[in-house]
Amino acid sequence: MQLAQGPRVRFSPFYRRAEAAGIQTATVYNRMVLPVATDDPAADYEALTQRVALWDVGCERQVQIQGPDALKLCQYLSARDLSQLKVGIAKYVPLCDHQGRLINDPVALRVDDDTIWFSIADSDMLLWIRAISGERGDDVEITEPDVSPLAVQGPSATDTVAHVFGDWIRELKFFHFRRLTHEDIPLVVCRSGWSKQGGFELFLEDGNKGEQLWDLIWAAGEPYGIRVGAPNYAERIENFLLSWGSDTDEESDPFEAAIGNYVDLGVEHDFVGKEALLAKRSLGPTRELKGLIIEGAPLEPNPEPTGLRNPNGTHAGQTRVIAHSPRFNQNLGLAIVEVPYNLPGSKLQVETADGWRPATVTDLPFDL
Amino acid sequence: MQLAQGPRVRFSPFYRRAEAAGIQTATVYNRMVLPVATDDPAADYEALTQRVALWDVGCERQVQIQGPDALKLCQYLSARDLSQLKVGIAKYVPLCDHQGRLINDPVALRVDDDTIWFSIADSDMLLWIRAISGERGDDVEITEPDVSPLAVQGPSATDTVAHVFGDWIRELKFFHFRRLTHEDIPLVVCRSGWSKQGGFELFLEDGNKGEQLWDLIWAAGEPYGIRVGAPNYAERIENFLLSWGSDTDEESDPFEAAIGNYVDLGVEHDFVGKEALLAKRSLGPTRELKGLIIEGAPLEPNPEPTGLRNPNGTHAGQTRVIAHSPRFNQNLGLAIVEVPYNLPGSKLQVETADGWRPATVTDLPFDL
Structure with missing residues (x-):
């Protein structure tokens, strides 16, 4: 096409x-x-x-947030504590919505005392941040700079x-x-x-x-x-660098997406999704992003998510991306796997272009 | 590609x-x-x-808004008065941000007493509406239905x-x-x-x-x-059906985009962008979306916006889309034209793949 x-x-x-x-x-x-x-x-x-x-x-x-309230607003937007972010330093930041869903995972750069850039993944954070800030009435300008x-x-x-x-x-x-x-x-x-x-x-x-x-x-x-x-x-x-929107779906949260270590729930200030993320953490995930090692001949990348089932043939999640790894000479996949099939070593079946194949669940990043 | x-x-x-x-x-x-x-x-x-x-x-x-506060939230989101929207009726609705910029122009469908769909153009209204509603604490569920x-x-x-x-x-x-x-x-x-x-x-x-x-x-x-x-x-x-993001840019408002007749500023309730739109209306536009009739041989559609200048060679706006019209057997364009070059009959120069060509400004829709 x-x-x-x-x-x-x-x-x-x-x-x-x-x-x-x-x-x-x-x-x-x-x-x-x-x-x-x-x-x-x-x-x-x-x-x-x-x-x-x-x-x-x-x-x-880049979504540029500039003005007296810039750092305060960024703190409110971010699930990671940005209070120690200094000029000249970048940080990887999960952004969640009020329900704790992961909506982007930018790198934040503090380019000046009152200026922060979010270098964004593929969802419209300019709109999102303007909406939040517009309702709060922060003293900031939010722009897409050149x-x-x-x-x-x-x-x-x-x-x-x-x-x-x-x-x-x-x-x-x-x-x-x-x-x-x-x-x-x-x-x-x-x-x-x-x-x-x-x-x-x-x-x-x-x-x-x-x-x-x-x-x-x-x-x-x-x-x-x-x-x-x-x-x-x-x-x-091969090296598990998260791709928001490829490895995650509309409902994924940071814990499921294997970036829970970037979420700081102990901060004193409120931030978007804090309450929902506290609840999610205490309940534990019902599904997790995991690695798959898929048997058989080299596979082409999949145009769409594919099925994942347990040995009894029932639903066990969804394969998000599949690639043949030159480094490991293996077919690898990233999949959203339902509990309890998420345990390393679980044997599952993966839907591929030429039918269902056996696969083994592994932790991320891959350690082969 | x-x-x-x-x-x-x-x-x-x-x-x-x-x-x-x-x-x-x-x-x-x-x-x-x-x-x-x-x-x-x-x-x-x-x-x-x-x-x-x-x-x-x-x-x-579709962005589905469902729950006791559904209609109230939609009123707050929409620059057009939706208070008379009945089940079984659709309405074309400009959505603006807090600065009065046009961020989408969906068709709203009231599918049930407490359920409204926004059938959206190409910007992420699911995120936007969740952001606004999350800050307000409305009693609604906002989903992307199947x-x-x-x-x-x-x-x-x-x-x-x-x-x-x-x-x-x-x-x-x-x-x-x-x-x-x-x-x-x-x-x-x-x-x-x-x-x-x-x-x-x-x-x-x-x-x-x-x-x-x-x-x-x-x-x-x-x-x-x-x-x-x-x-x-x-x-x-040919028939001027607005394409958000093609005919508009990041700063366009509904008046500039020639859909000001769908903005209801006389309503009693507040809505996102109301204050900014009142100010814009009282000041009058500094630029407007207009039609262009472009001289010369049939043109291919332009991959990117092109330049627009007045007869003195200085900036007069930007051509957004160009097409050869089979119906009129003319080259037509839609352009964001700076005041005062927006007057019908103005003679301007348009940048095309094969150089600058003379063009005449017209009102929309085209009446040729």
């Missing part, structure tokens, strides 16, 4: 470069085009895990980025960032990114300079074999 | 039938696949305007739908509906739809019966030359 284009779906400042470099499939994420793969996924994976990959992730929009992330990931990401910005970035700690202007390009350089290989996210603050920034990084990465890429399906499953 | 598939982007219950019937391009709308066109747009247009077209619009999700619209549009839509459901539908007035079960398929039959030709939207209430419903309508439409279609780009511009 061809992706139709029109003004309702926006392009990032990097899109044309990513397309010219070989991207052939894309999806829509936060109402923007998100490049997904070239015609050679094995080469995409190899560049990310062995060399360096450049990703157009401009669709990871900020577009570009990710440099892989073993040679540090050498590549150091070549452009200097060796100081080698000392930058994980989830720390610096805001600067380089060759007239304003941006935030953060050690972060959605791969286990590590790397950097460059938050471009002027959409007119997207191709200039892309070209600088590309040239610096050529000695290391840089290649265009995208958030990598197989690699992120 | 190929559309990547994965669990984050859902399929409607009609998708496979639409694909089998020839749909070749699609987009993503409310995080679902929306079929957009076959490989023959001229034939799509001809079927819609001369015969009958069947559209998979399952992505037009409801998927299927549109039957065109001059032979009435004959087609009457063949399936009976001749009573010929008497059904515009924006009236009936809830029923037909051959074990539960659905709402509403005289409505996003085309000037008119027709029906069938709100299927059981996703397992999508292909069964599709097949019933298809068989009934065969004598009239039914064809698969989709919300039609050229036809909806």
Whole structure:
């Protein structure tokens, strides 16, 4: 199926470069085009895990909260305690609704004393945060600034980025960032990114300079074999980096989604969903996101969630994503598994394109 | 560019039938696949305007508000007075945020005394409404029910739908509906739809019966030359049916978007955005959505908004959508035009794929 284009779906400042470099499939994420793969996924994976990959992730929009009440509002929105968030530091943050459902899992960046960005996953947090704040009457401005992330990931990401910005970035700690202007390009350089290989996210603050920034990084990465890429399906499953909306459904809460360790329920202040999350924690989950090892020949990724049943043939949950892992040479899956089938070692049956196959439940991240 | 598939982007219950019937391009709308066109747009247009077209619009999700406070909450959300909304009646409703920005323009259907559906455009109203209601503490349940619209549009839509459901539908007035079960398929039959030709939207209430419903309508439409279609780009511009997110940007309000006549500011109750809309109305718009007639050879639809300038070469707004109109044999555009260039008859320059072209501003809908 061809992706139709029109003004309702926006392009990032990097899109044309990513397309010219070989991207052939894309999806829509936060109402923007998100490049997904070239015609050679094995080469995409190899560049990310062995060399360096450049990703157009401009669709990871920033919601900027600015004003005297910015930190107070962010505390109220976040299930993780943000009271210690300092300028120059990023934190991974579960956001829940009043019923304790996980509605996004952004990275929060405190870019200034009174300015915080939420770098969001694929649900409309601009609307959500404006709704909450509008009802509360906070003294803040909530905007979508002209900020577009570009990710440099892989073993040679540090050498590549150091070549452009200097060796100081080698000392930058994980989830720390610096805001600067380089060759007239304003941006935030953060050690972060959605791969286990590590790397950097460059938050471009002027959409007119997207191709200039892309070209600088590309040239610096050529000695290391840089290649265009995208958030990598197989690699992120191997290393369990949660994909909100893929691994979760409309009812998932942070405990079920295996990110309960980022929820701080002991804080004194109220936050959206606190009461519901306290109740959920005391009751314990009725289902959990778990890993699956699926038997048989290599499987293609599944276009839709698939069935999961116990050996008696009755419902045991839903498989969210399936991929063949190059690293483990196994078929892996992430599945929302009903209690009591969530125990590691449970033997289940998974629905695949060519029928039902045996699978074994494991904890996350995979430890094979 | 190929559309990547994965669990984050859902399929409607009609998708496979639409694909089998020839749909070749699609987009993503409310995080679902929306079929957009076959490989023959001229034939799509001809079927819609001369015969009958069947559209998979399952992505037009329903947000169901149910409970003792349902109507009260909907009044608070809506810029249009809903106090007279009766069971069996639908109304077109602008929804605004606290700053008076237009954030969606659903059709509201009162399906029961305490149950209202908002049949939404492409922004996440489930999140938005839950946020507002969560802060207010209304006694309602807000859910996304298993409801998927299927549109039957065109001059032979009435004959087609009457063949399936009976001749009573010929008497059904515009924006009236009936809830029923037909051959074990539960659905709402509403005289409505996003085309000037008119027709029906069938709100299927059981996703397992999508292909069964599709097949019933298809068989009934065969004598009239039914064809698969989709919300039609050229036809909806010719007749100015507003497309939220295409014709509007992040800052558009209902007055600018030419739907100010659906805003009721004289009501006694408060609603989201009322104060901001009163201020906007008293100041008057600084820009307006207008029609453009663009000179020269037939133009292809534009993938992104394009520039609009006055004869002196300075900024005069932004062209949102461009299409060649088969009916008028003219290039038409919808543009957000800055005051004072919004006057009908203004001569402007429009950026197109092959350079700048002269264009004339007109009122909407087009009267050519």
